[in-house]
C-alpha cells in the first residue's frame with residue numbers, strides 16, 4: 001500500500017527517556033527520515049535511567065534491567081553498538097524481618113536445588129507461567145510491525161491476550177494462589193521480587209506481578225556504561241531529531257486546534273501533534289493543561305516513592321544471623337510487608353568488567369538499599385558497619401502506585417493530536433513496556449495523519465497477523 005502524507009509541522013515529543021526516545025526513533029522511521037522531530041528534554045533528568053556517582057564511579061540508581069526477550073531493548077543495544085554489562089556472580093537471600101528464610105548459593109545448579117528444596121515444583125511452574133505470558137506478550141511486536149496502533153492500554157493489552165485485562169483486576173497474591181502456588185513461594189519469592197522491582201507488596205494487580213516475576217528470572221542484564229546510553233544514543237543517532245533542553249510547564253489547546261507548548265521561561269511554540277513521554281500523574285507532573293475539554297482524562301493516580309540509599313561500607317552480618325560478612329548475599333529480598341527497607345543489593349559500577357574483579361573485591365563494597373522513605377541513622381546503623389559514605393537518591397516518581405484493581409487506565413490518545421506514551425506504565429512500568437508505548441504513540445500519530453484508520457484499534461482477536469514488515 002502506498003501511503004501519502006504531508007506533515008507540515010514538526011511533531012513535538014515531551015520527554016527524552018526511553019519512551020520519548022523510542023517514540024522519536026519509530027516516528028522517524030515512519031516518516032522515512034524526513035522533516036524534523038522536536039524532542040523536549042527536561043533539565044532534571046532523573047528517573048529510572050539515572051546514575052549515581054560514588055567515589056568517582058557510576059552506578060545505576062534505579063533497578064532497570066533487560067530481559068532477553070525484550071525485543072526492542074535487545075535490538076537497540078545491538079544496533080547502537082552497545083553491549084551487555086558483565087556482572088560479578090551473586091547469591092540471593094530472602095529476609096523476613098526476623099531471619100533469613102532463604103539463602104542461595106552462587107553456583108547455579110546448587111541454587112536451583114536449594115530453590116526446589118524450599119519451594120518444590122513452584123520453581124518450575126513459575127518458569128512455564130512466565131514463558132506462556134511472554135509468548136502472548138510478544139504478539140505486540142508483530143502487531144506493531146504490521147503498523148497497528150491502539151488508543152487505550154486496554155485495547156493494546158487485549159490484542160496480546162484479552163485475559164491480560166483480568167490480571168489488572170485482581171491481586172498478585174490472588175493470581176498465584178489461584179494457579180496453585182504455595183504461600184511461602186508467594187510471600188517470599190513473589191513478594192520479595194515485587195518489593196525489590198516495584199517497592200510494593202503482592203496486594204497489587206497481577207499483571208505487574210507477572211512482569212516482576214519475569215524480572216527475577218536468570219539471564220537479565222543491563223547495558224555496559226549505563227542503561228541511559230540507549231535513549232541518549234537513539235536520540236543522537238536519529239538525524240531528524242532536534243533536542244530542545246527545556247522544561248515544558250503548560251500545554252494550551254488553541255481555538256484552531258493547535259497545541260501551544262510553554263516552557264519555564266515562558267517561551268511558547270505551536271505544534272499540531274504532541275507526544276507526551278513523561279508521567280502526568282497529579283503528584284509528580286509539572287505540566288498544566290489549559291482549555292482542554294473537561295472530559296479529558298484526569299490523572300489522579302499517584303506515583304510511588306522509592307528512596308535509593310547507597311552505602312559504602314560493610315553489611316551488619318550478625319544482624320542477619322551470619323558469622324562472617326563474606327556470607328552476606330549480594331542480593332537480598334525482603335518478605336515482610338511493612339519492613340523499613342525493600343531490598344539490599346551489592347552494586348558493581350556501570351563499567352564493571354570481569355578482568356577488574358580483584359580490584360572490585362578488594363575495594364570497599366557499595367550497597368544500594370531501596371526503601372519507601374528515607375532511612376534514619378538508626379536504620380542505617382542497623383544494616384551496616386564501618387560506613388565510609390552514604391548517598392541518598394529520593395526518587396519521587398519511580399513507578400505508579402498500583403492497586404489490586406486498576407480499572408481506570410489513562411489512554412494513549414489524550415486528545416485529537418496529543419498522545420501519551422506513559423499510559424502503558426499503568427499496566428506495568430519497565431523499560432521495554434515504555435519502548436512499546438513509544439512505538440504505539442508513533443504509530444497512532446502516523447496512522448491518524450495519514451488517514452490509516454483501519455490501523456487504529458483493529459480487532460485482532462482470533463486473527464494471525466502476517467509478519468509483513470512495515471514500520
Ligand SMILES: CC(C)=CCC/C(C)=C/CC/C(C)=C/CSC[C@H](N)C(=O)O
Pocket residue numbers: 048062063064065066067070130133134137197198210211212214215216220429430431432433
Ligand atoms: C508480561 C510479562 C511476563 C513480561 C513482559 C515483558 C517485560 C516487560 C519484561 C521485563 C521484565 C523485567 C526486566 C522486569 C523488571 S521490573 C521493571 C524494572 N523495575 C524496570 O524499571 O525496568
